Amino acid sequence: DAGVIQSPRHEVTEMGQEVTLRCKPISGHDYLFWYRQTMMRGLELLIYFNNNVPIDDSGMPEDRFSAKMPNASFSTLKIQPSEPRDSAVYFCASSLDLSGYTFGSGTRLTVV
């Protein structure tokens, strides 16, 4: 298996633009997580899905953030409009169980 695949690896965008981050989880994993890493807050959970259904989105910072999982093999995290404070590394992870979180390589987002 290729692991959790995220795209793009790097994204630079102007403030106000829409940004879409993509994730392909490991086949057979029922859980998918979106985390954001910043120096100030470390790794913070944004949202997670179980069997394509959003379970907890309390970590989504604002209405500007939205996430979807239309099928078991694909998820998106969208920011519209983007702001400079959204600059961070965004990680997607999938899992079967607690010890099996597998993270993607992350998307480094820079909003200028």
Next chain:
Amino acid sequence: DQQVKQNSPSLSVQEGRISILNCDYTNSMFDYFLWYKKYPAEGPTFLISISSIKDKNEDGRFTVFLNKSAKHLSLHIVPSQPGDSAVYFCAAADSGYALNFGKGTSLLVTP
């Protein structure tokens, strides 16, 4: 509010010596604890875990200790090697499943 705290942002240890990374948590409902290791430009990878029914778990050079009364856990690496230089994240979970992570501790092992 951070429920998992790693109060040391960085740690430097000589090769061959012991590295001790510390983690505190505030939520008494947490019953499963994990350590992840992260290299630059990569995602975190699972290192070792411990259930709340245990106070110690060992895997090769890595040992995690859990003190439930103090709500504290630590990761011991012995002997430390230069390849251990990375950011280490402490994580905890309750029955709600999603992991709560600390801010991470950057470990540098010098030759």
